Amino acid sequence: MAIKIKYLLVSIILNGFIFIPAQQQGDTLTQWKAKFATLGGVPKISSEGTWIGINKQYKLGGDSAYVVSTKDKTIHKIVSTGVLDFLNEEGVFGRKADQLQFLNLKTGKIYQYNNASNYYRLDNLNRYAIYSRDKHLIFYDLTGNQLQEMADIDGLMATDSKSKLYVVRQSEGKAKILETTGKRQEIVYSTENRISKIELTPSGKQLLITEVQIQKGHNQLTILDSEHDYKKVIQLNVPSKSELSLTEIQNGKYFLINSRVRFSEEQSSLVDIWYGNDPFVNLHKRMYVNNEYWLWDTIANKLQSLKIQENHVLESLNNARYFLTYLPRKDYNFNTFTPDINDAYIFDISTESLTAIGSLKQIPTLTKGWRPDFVGNRFFCSKNGRLFLASNDGKNWSLFSTSGKREALIEKFGLEKPVFTANSNQIYFESSDDLWKYDINRKKLTALGIAKGKKVEIKNQTNEFGESTLNSFLPEDSILLEVYDNYSNKTFYNMYRKGKWKEVVPETENRIDSDHLLFNRNMTSFYTLERNFNQPPTLYSYVNGHKNKLFNAGIKDVEAQKIKQKIYNFKAVGKNLRGILYYPIDYDPKGKYPMVVHIYQVQRTLSNDYLSPNNVSPVGFQIRTLLERGYFVYLPDIEQGKDGPGMSALECVNSALDALLKNPLIDQDRIALLGHSYGGYETNFIATQSQRFKTYVSGAGFSDLISSYHSYSYQYVKPFYFFYETGQFKMGDSVAEDKEKYLLNSPILNVENVKSPILLWGGKKDENVPLDQVMEFYIGLRRYQKQVIALLYKNGNHDFLHHPLEEKDRDEKILEWFDYFLKDIKDVPWINKQIKKKAPF
Incomplete structure (x- = not known):
């Protein structure tokens, strides 16, 4: 082994050991590896971009976190094994198991809380609450002064993270919901039923309460108007053991309410019966029955029951009249990882009519390194709720109006995830060959020529997820674009604003993972966590075209x-x-x-x-x-x-x-x-x-390959042949269709x-x-x-x-x-x- 004597001496001086034959190493190798730390996890930036929180990780534990000022490089250390959470620009939370720390970023003082179960921010009031495992909820100001203490809180809470926290207290056959700000509290709802869940809608304008009515044999959904004296606006009976979900439509003007019950059946202690025509095959725990739907108009406070075909599902297209409906897993034979949607319809709730839009397939995409994947959401909806995109053939996108009429076929293979503009007049398509723009009115597709032959990803779109739908649109007239060269492994970032493209992070050979680009609310300052084969991860800033090293946690x-x-x-x-x-x-x-x-x-x-x-x-x-x-x-x-x-x-x-x-x-x-x-x-x-x-x-x-093809995967909980036909092995055909290829390989x-x-x-x-x-x-x-x-x-x-x-x-x-x-x-x-x-x- 030709390792130079110089290196051995340096290793003895710096590390206190040398590499010795493998059978004699014992813990020496482990001790050497334990000395290496890295910056990792998911870095977090405060909303105004004043602070960045980042984790320092070791193989054998001892993780910590740092909070770095982007203005003067002030550095604070805090205990945390997860993502740091900022309270405005004033403080930050770090957590390790049941140990919680709050760091005041103005004074640098740390306040520690043990036996903590959870914490809640009230950003508008510059205060926070700690919920302990002994069911106490205590409020503090930014200097650690105790403001209010509440006992016997059972852990059901909801908050807008701004100025209100709702807690449930259940005793003596009654349940009460209290709204508290940390200085005062008031009862906003009381019931003789047991409360199983409370949550706020994304806008914070409504408080949702799920009540269990054991004697009546059903549950109850109660919705309070949290902006106007907690008026009861909706009270809806739903089946017991049902799971409730609310999907916002048009920024909360409407809600699609869904009640469904997870499928269960009595199992024989003697035998499991698997049927050859069962599209769920051992996945019945993911199957739902008794689907019920309502459309709630929050302006008129009108609740409309929506009647659909038995066992079908209904999904929002961000429109208050037209909805997607289909039978889940129809004709699914596990040839693909996830089922296609076969025989989909648009349901017009005004006329209670159905418009067929055909079967929908997933569009393929290429991840970094040309690994095949699929765009998971099949329906991409516009912000105004009038249009959506889907694919009937898995190759080309079709543009539909939400009424079900196909407005255009966009004939171009390789277009990946679409993103509508805020005004819904254009669509941008990510791809592995440039950024593409489709003008909806002119029905014209154009390559923008800023990343030819390179993979692009839009980093600043708004995504609102449904089961198989996604509202995906840009905020105003701006695009932040990641451009990645799949061949050279280089990356750069461009921003489009006010009609012009500007390079905000120049091309680099360093690695920048997808969640390692940070930027402030106004997208005027950019920060990256970069690394290379011979460089530990380092935090950099890009301000006004200048790159500066910001932080590396002393890792050498x-x-x-x-x-x-x-x-x-x-x-x-x-x-x-x-x-x-x-x-x-x-x-x-x-x-x-x-x-x-x-x-x-x-x-x-x-x-x-x-x-x-x-x-x-x-x-x-x-x-x-x-x-x-x-x-x-x-x-x-x-x-x-x-x-x-x-x-x-x-x-x-x-x-x-x-x-x-x-x-x-x-x-x-x-x-x-x-x-x-x-x-x-x-x-x-x-x-x-x-x-x-x-x-x-x-x-x-x-x-x-033959035995594996015909096996059942307990990892993916389904027959395994999808993995060979359309998955990683990319055989394309079944064993029956091409036995020779399977045998050859x-x-x-x-x-x-x-x-x-x-x-x-x-x-x-x-x-x-x-x-x-x-x-x-x-x-x-x-x-x-x-x-x-x-x-x-x-x-x-x-x-x-x-x-x-x-x-x-x-x-x-x-x-x-x-x-x-x-x-x-x-x-x-x-x-x-x-x-x-x-x-x-």
Whole structure:
């Protein structure tokens, strides 16, 4: 191992240890990894942009959080393991389990509350309330002075987070709702029924109360006008055990009220009966019956019962007259992850008539790294409630009026999530090739030419979600756009305002995750959390075109700056692909080093991910640790061609390795291949076809496409064939339609051809890739007397992310496996029991 003496001395001085052979490391590796911290989670910015809250995280706990001034770089530390919550620009809340802290941002003083169950902000009054586990609710001002205390509060509360908090007190057969501001309180409602739930509408103008009337055998929905003396405006009887939901229409002028009961039936203790024509198949707990709907006109205070076909559902299109209705899961046979909506109708409540709009399918989208996904909401509604978008073929968008008339077919494949303008005259479409604008009046689609060949995402739209509908529109005349180059992995941000485009964050090679761009209310200042392979996460500000380092929590990683990365280009399956090669830290340019290749799908998006040894992705693969131990690490892209996933992976990996043949530092005779889950499948397949690898490690990998295709997934709670036809495997056809492709791409059918030792691992509690798939490959390898060891973890799930003992043992054994076969470190007893065949068991 050619690690320089200089590095070893520096490591002794800075860290108090050196890397020693794997079998002697014990806790040394763990202690080294524990020293690495990172900034992460979801950063939060105060509404005016004066403060940013961010978490500092460690692998073994000890997390904390910081609040950073964007004006003068004042820094406060606060205990928190979650997202920080600001009270205006005056204070911030941090929480860890039942320990709560409030930091006064003006004085820097921290007020701590133990045994806290929850807290509530009253922003307009500059005060807050703490609800403790002993059912006490105590109000405080910003300086920690106690204002009011209320006892025997049972935890049912609702707040507008501005000036009012509602609490329920139930005793002696009566229930009371009290409205309190922290200084005064008054009873706003009293009932002899038990109250099971209270909540405010999004506008805060109505208080919703669910009452249980046991003797009468039904529940009651009571709605109070919280703006006008708590007048009772609605009282509605609904079935007992029903779930109630209210959907705002036209900014709260109307509400669609839905009462539904979760399906239940008496189960036999002897047998479960599964029917072949059941579109729910073991998902009956997600099935609802007794759907009832009402439209509530809040202006006229009129409640109208809406009668629909039995078992159908009704959904808002942000219109008070026209609604979407359909039979859930009609003709669904689990070919896709989520059901299409077949035979949808528009229900006109004025005439009680139905207009057919056909069957609706999901539009595909490409996430970063060209991983296929789907736009989850199928109906995108305008702000004025007169239009919506949907797709009848899964390729092109159709523009409908809410009456059901199709106004236009937008014939352009590749248009992804649509966003209406505030005036509902135009629609912007995200895509993987530029931003597109559709002029509704002129029926004209135009590419804006600001991001040709790049993926765009609108960051400032307003989204109001329904079950299958989404009100999606822009605020006023502004667009904040993220532009991402799927090939180079670079990002920049543009803003459109007052008829002009302006670059607000210049193009960067640093990684900026989707929730790591922050901006103030007026979108005049922008902040990013950026990282790169050799740079820990750092908070930056972009103000008036100037980039400044704002905060990094004192995290330093001098060794990371030594990491060398090189991007290789290659072609396979008819596509231009890339591979990321990392060099060993402190490598000798005259030396020769082993290499570990990790595969999954397209991995170029990882080129700017900070290489902390504590990264949880890729699963079971410690890039940074391997670099420190004198290995090359290679992450090539894998795309799928016409011959199927296994054959495509083999072609891509061979081409990726060929691109490295001229690198004299890589020992071509000491290369290992590793993958997990889908990457484990690819590893299994390549192991049956290739002689270029000295060893393999496959985690939770599929081995038999036929048996897996015809299996039931307890992870996704449905038959698994969707995963092969339209999911990650992208086979396109069923087994019956293309048996040859499924057979050609099944590793188990060529298991006898494996030539190199392979380490398999899996969890006995894995519901994603059942352990049977790992065991089938192990049994096949054993039958043909191949060198194989399987690590079967009793409590392990799919990735061990929340199983630290299993994770630690697996990661150490994988490192020992690589050292054994690529560095000839042979004193590893658990491996020798397999390799040295005379060793006693």
